[in-house]
Amino acid sequence: MLSLLSLRARIEAGSLTPSQAVALTREAMAEHEPAVRALVATDPDPVVPETGPLAGIAVGIKDIIDTAHLPTQMGSTIHAGWQPRADAAIVARLKRLGAVPLAKTTTTAFAFIDPTETRNPRAPGRTPGGSSSGSAAAVAAGMLPLALGTQTGGSVIRPAAYCGVVGVKPSFRLLPTVGVKCFSWTLDTLGLFAASAADAARALALIAGRPEIERPASVPRIGLLLPEYCDPAEPEAFGALDRARAAAEAAGANIRAFTLPELFKEAFDQHATIQDFESAQALAWEYAAHRDDLPPLLRAHLDAAQAIDAASYDAARRVAHHARRSLRDILRSADIDVVLTLSAPGFAPDGYASTGDSRFNRLWTMMGVPCVTVPVPGDGPPLGVQIIAGFGHDERALSAAAFLEQALAARR
Structure with missing residues (x-):
């Protein structure tokens, strides 16, 4: 796998430029993507900053996260070709740090559970997990040193485990979800995929602007x-x-x-009520205007979610x-x-x-x-x-x- 820290060390030592680092990533994508199918769009002519603590680091962006330079299609034909006019807050932050949002990675439709075509590069014939399928698979295949995912149930931690990479779901609201397609505003959390815990700690510390997050391993x-x-x-x-x-x-x-x-057994049982009630509202337009275009598992989920009342949700x-x-x-x-x-x-x-x-x-x-x-x-x-x-x-x-x-x- 590509290591963020290794690439940055080579850049800081002068043996690699940020442009060369991004070129290495693009070569890896060209080699592995036909088999892995983790990407839905790539920047053909990326602007590569020469400065910044993440200069030279190409990032995969889950395709429910807005990017002004690449379409955001949410894994659904309903939003095919949709081009946001602005970057999500997390993408803007990555750019300020010098990173290159190089590709949009596959997501299950609206980050639910209908599978994508993405393959697991570390376990042929097995699912890469979801909903952040492409981000986990792209890091596992060595195509990207860093990728963004989201988690409402287990959409970072589970695909990371299935693909053999490090996945981080930070504390709720540590990273901004402005510009990220909502499924459940109480639960949706941005997360990261990387080759190692140290890589992930560096990335999260920089993105969150909290250097204290990155500290040496200690005996816990x-x-x-x-x-x-x-x-x-x-x-x-x-x-x-x-x-x-x-x-x-x-x-x-x-x-x-x-x-x-x-x-906590009671709390575990209530996750579905919160998620389902909120998703029925977050996807109200898609359900009302394009119900027949929704994939089958999501469509059935939203059908059932219409019956959840506010009293159950509040409880x-x-x-x-x-x-x-x-x-x-x-x-x-x-x-x-x-x-x-x-x-x-x-x-x-x-x-x-x-x-x-x-x-x-x-x-x-x-x-x-x-x-x-x-x-x-x-x-x-x-x-x-x-x-x-x-x-x-x-x-x-x-x-x-x-x-x-x-x-x-x-x-x-």
Whole structure:
């Protein structure tokens, strides 16, 4: 994979110019894209700034995020060819840092679950996940050093695990969603895909303007969570979690069992009510004017969402709010820095009829806390584990992810 830090080190050392770095990325895209199908549009003549902390870094932009120089089609024929007049706030920020938004990456239609044609470069014949299919696959294939995704349920963490890359869902509202097609305003969160935890930490620190996010890996106090609020995972996922635990313990981490009270089962169950009620409003025009043009899973979802009333939605929001406040206190009293748990139920599903299951991600998206997927080496298709920190402590999540990444590499 292409490393953001490696490219920047070469640029700062004078052995590579920003233009040459972007040219390397374009060559990788030309080589791999015909098989991966991760891109929907590319800039044929990009402007490459020669200065800035991300100069020379080409970025993939999920195709629900507005770009003034490339169409934003949202994975749907309804918006085919639509060209925004302005960049989303996150794209404007990348440009100010010197980065080059080089390509739009595939998304499931309106970031729901109807699959794309994108292939998983690390697990042939298996889904790359979704909805940020193209961003995860492009980084995994070595076509891009950095890509943007979004998560409403598990659309960053799950495809990152399936494709064997690092995925970061930051704290809610750390990154601006202005100019991003809304599905659920309570849940939608911008995220990043990169080759390593250190790459992701550098990118997030710069984009958010918070240098404290990037800090050296340190030995964390870890709470090991085996989720009881949803159906269990497959054996291979538990195997990856056990390998991660063993590697962290061998590297000196203090690990203790961590559990959640029954409130969080109730909160997990309310995710769908919040998401579905809001999506019916966020996609009201598409549903009213183009229902027959929506893909089948999204169309059925919106059909059912019309029946959710405001009272049910308000009750679900109260449960979520109570759980968020409780989680803050629980993490403090548990005397841990991060939670280590599952990223996905197992290997990416065979075939392309499904983008996988987000049950190990939805609760944490609703809690608004930072999450990082770390790939776990092993035989067979990629697997990952998830590191979670308290709200606003993105630096803890990424530092612990870097520690675990190093521990796994040393153990291997």
